Amino acid sequence: MDNNYNTIIIGAGPAGMEAAYRLSVFGIRTCLLEKEAETGGHLLKWDRIFPEGRKASEILGFMRKRIESGNITTITSARIDSIRKKAGNGYEAELATNEGKKTITADTILIACGFKLFNAAKKEEYGYGIYNRVITNADLENLFKTNSTGSIIGENRTPAVGFVHCVGSRDEKAGNRHCSKVCCATAVKQAMEIKEAYPQATVYCFYMDLRMFGRHYEDMYLEAQQKYGIRFIRGRVSEVSEDCNERIVAKAEDTLSGKPVKITLDMLVLMSGIACNPDSGKITGSLSIENDSDGFIKYADSIFGQVKGPGIFTAGTCTGPKTLPETINEAGEAAAVIYGYLKGNSNNF
Amino acid sequence: MTPDINFGFGLSKSSRINLDNADNEKFRELAAREPDILKCMACGSCAASCSAGNFTELNLRKIILMLTRGAEKETVRQLESCMFCGKCILVCPRGINTRHLIKSIREIYCRPCAEPETGNGI
Numbered sequence: 172m173d174n175n176y177n178t179i180i181i182g183a184g185p186a187g188m189e190a191a192y193r194l195s196v197f198g199i200r201t202c203l204l205e206k207e208a209e210t211g212g213h214l215l216k217w218d219r220i221f222p223e224g225r226k227a228s229e230i231l232g233f234m235r236k237r238i239e240s241g242n243i244t245t246i247t248s249a250r251i252d253s254i255r256k257k258a259g260n261g262y263e264a265e266l267a268t269n270e271g272k273k274t275i276t277a278d279t280i281l282i283a284c285g286f287k288l289f290n291a292a293k294k295e296e297y298g299y300g301i302y303n304r305v306i307t308n309a310d311l312e313n314l315f316k317t318n319s320t321g322s323i324i325g326e327n328r329t330p331a332v333g334f335v336h337c338v339g340s341r342d343e344k345a346g347n348r349h350c351s352k353v354c355c356a357t358a359v360k361q362a363m364e365i366k367e368a369y370p371q372a373t374v375y376c377f378y379m380d381l382r383m384f385g386r387h388y389e390d391m392y393l394e395a396q397q398k399y400g401i402r403f404i405r406g407r408v409s410e411v412s413e414d415c416n417e418r419i420v421a422k423a424e425d426t427l428s429g430k431p432v433k434i435t436l437d438m439l440v441l442m443s444g445i446a447c448n449p450d451s452g453k454i455t456g457s458l459s460i461e462n463d464s465d466g467f468i469k470y471a472d473s474i475f476g477q478v479k480g481p482g483i484f485t486a487g488t489c490t491g492p493k494t495l496p497e498t499i500n501e502a503g504e505a506a507a508v509i510y511g512y513l514k515g516n517s518n519n520f
Numbered sequence: 521m522t523p524d525i526n527f528g529f530g531l532s533k534s535s536r537i538n539l540d541n542a543d544n545e546k547f548r549e550l551a552a553r554e555p556d557i558l559k560c561m562a563c564g565s566c567a568a569s570c571s572a573g574n575f576t577e578l579n580l581r582k583i584i585l586m587l588t589r590g591a592e593k594e595t596v597r598q599l600e601s602c603m604f605c606g607k608c609i610l611v612c613p614r615g616i617n618t619r620h621l622i623k624s625i626r627e628i629y630c631r632p633c634a635e636p637e638t639g640n641g642i
Contacts (some may be wrong), residue, residue: 198574331540387637396558400551402542402588405562425537427585434539501588 174442176202176244176277178509179254179264180428182452183245184212185495186487187283187304187503188234193421193506195242202275203238203245204266206450210235210245212285218315220495221353221360222387230495246273254280254457262458262482278460279509283502284466285452286488289339289443297335297441298411304436305411305421305463307443308354311361320368329371330437333421335408336378340444349465352492355382359395364496366399374401375434377408385494404432411439423436430450440457445492454496458483476501476509484509544642554621557568559614560584566608566618576601580608580618587625596629626642 178194180187184204191203200314209215211234217227245265249256257263262280267274291299291307298305304323307315314320324330340351355378362374376395381403383392395401406423414420419436430449447466455462468490471479478485486505489499490499556587566580567573578601582631586595599622608618 211532337536375539392561393559396561397555403561425585425589428537428539428582428589430536432589432622 174273174275176200177513178202178279178281179262179275179277180204180281180283181251182212182249182283182487182489183238184283184285184487184498185214185234185283186285186498186505188213188238189502190281190283190486190506190509191243191245191498192234192237192240193430193503194485194509195238195240197506197510198242199506200242201244201281202277203243204249204251204264205245205425206249208248209240210247213288214495216309216312218312218386219360219364221356222385222391224360224364227426235332241389248433249452254454256458257499260482265324271273278513279484281484281486281505281509282451282454282478282489283486284448284454284489286445286492287448288349289345289446291338291441291443293345294338294342294441296410297338297408297439298413298419299441302417302419302439303412304413305439305441305474308442309363309438309443310462312333315364315406316363320365320438324369325437327437328369328438329373330369331435332362332365332375332438332440333434334362334367334374334376334406334440334442335421336376336381336442337407338441338443339446340442341379347444347446349492350382352382353494354442354444356385356388356391356494359383359391359401359438363391363399365397366401374399375436376401376403377406378403379405379407406432408439439457443485445488448489451489465491473504476504482512484512530635537589537591539589542588544590546592546628547587547590548559549622549628554624554626556585556614556616557584557621559616560588561614563613565611565613567605571605571607572601572603576600580622583625584621596625599626 177199178201180191180201180203183203191201194201211231214227214231214287220227246268248269252267254264261278263276288420339345339347365374383389404425408421408423410422414422419439422433425432458480460478463469472477484505486502532568532605564581572578583595602622
């Protein structure tokens with residue numbers, strides 16, 4: 172079999188899948204690599220996507236259909252043992268796959284290795300991994316997917332549920348100075364979903380700033396307040412403990428009233444943020460491109476994006492937090508730039 | 521009968537808000553009558569434009585906040601300074617009819633018009 176491609180795409184999450192599809196339309200032959208057994212990346216873990224609450228499985232199904240193309244070779248469970256520039260032009264990667272070792276070559280590389288969800292157990296004061304009723308945003312999506320929120324909340328039809336924004340984001344001590352961008356909208360979405368499932372629930376969001384920046388996101392905030400009666404408390408939860416009934420007691424400052432608040436909860440959801448994928452360092456290291464101090468891959472230009480190496484491109488959250496539509500857009504843009512590059516138009520920085 | 525052993529010390533009342541008790545009947549009645557109270561995002565426009573607020577403790581942003589936290593005593597007393605001029609309606613970005621809201625708060629929380637309460641009201 173021919174192992175020469177126009178582009179190797181590293182990561183078959185939304186960015187990699189969309190770029191592969193766009194490139195296939197241009198007639199560009201790509202090899203789409205995924206380290207997990209399935210394509211889809213973080214979309215696999217999510218139940219619904221803001222702002223409209225579309226099913227992640229539906230979006231993923233659509234994207235998977237689009238990469239069924241003769242121009243795309245998808246290899247899952249693939250491990251990149253080495254990747255390097257060939258003498259002359261192009262790149263070479265050695266892979267370990269289910270079918271054994273394999274060497275592939277290509278003219279260009281698209282890095283779309285995405286992000287890692289912040290490990291909430293690092294914020295010990297929130298008790299993730301210690302108290303059963305403390306879960307993360309990803310855990311809650313899984314509970315929604317499997318229709319099993321009752322496994323945490325129990326039979327209580329009037330539960331109190333809290334959401335903690337900015338877990339591992341805007342937190343220098345946790346090593347992430349940046350805002351993860353998507354968690355505010357996700358928290359508001361999940362808070363409303365809890366109210367859908369438990370109309371009698373009392374739901375609190377503990378936020379530092381509400382960053383509802385995108386189109387229709389502010390509408391979500393208004394809907395959460397008006398239709399669902401979600402209570403927003405400006406203040407970061409400072410400590411979490413368990414009472415004798417194994418319910419969660421959370422403390423925070425209500426910074427708008429300047430008073431400390433205490434609340435007993437049946438479930439506490441930590442909004443784990445977008446952290447850099449540590450694996451991206453291995454790839455960038457062997458390709459002589461840089462990562463920033465925050466661990467994300469460095470853009471060559473703060474306005475026009477892209478990276479410094481000739482024939483190396485990026486898409487999606489490997490260069491910082493992005494929403495799903497932003498990721499999709501950047502993947503399409505990367506495909507256009509790669510197409511131009513292969514046609515001899517070098518607009519690299 | 522316990523002997524009086526007051527040595528001149530006392531426990532200070534906690535200023536902490538216990539959200540477990542935030543849902544009271546009066547607030548539910550208020551929210552049913554004035555559903556727009558839930559739309560407040562605490563921007564402070566009403567308090568900034570308030571004529572009475574320049575001279576008294578009146579602060580509608582804080583009043584709404586404290587009512588949603590189940591703490592009412594001190595805040596309701598503040599409303600006595602309101603002159604119903606309605607400037608706060610003009611500036612509210614969420615379009616809350618604040619003057620009508622104040623009227624409802626007074627009707628629900630001051631029924632029958634309560635004696636001014638003392639203490640920190642939390």
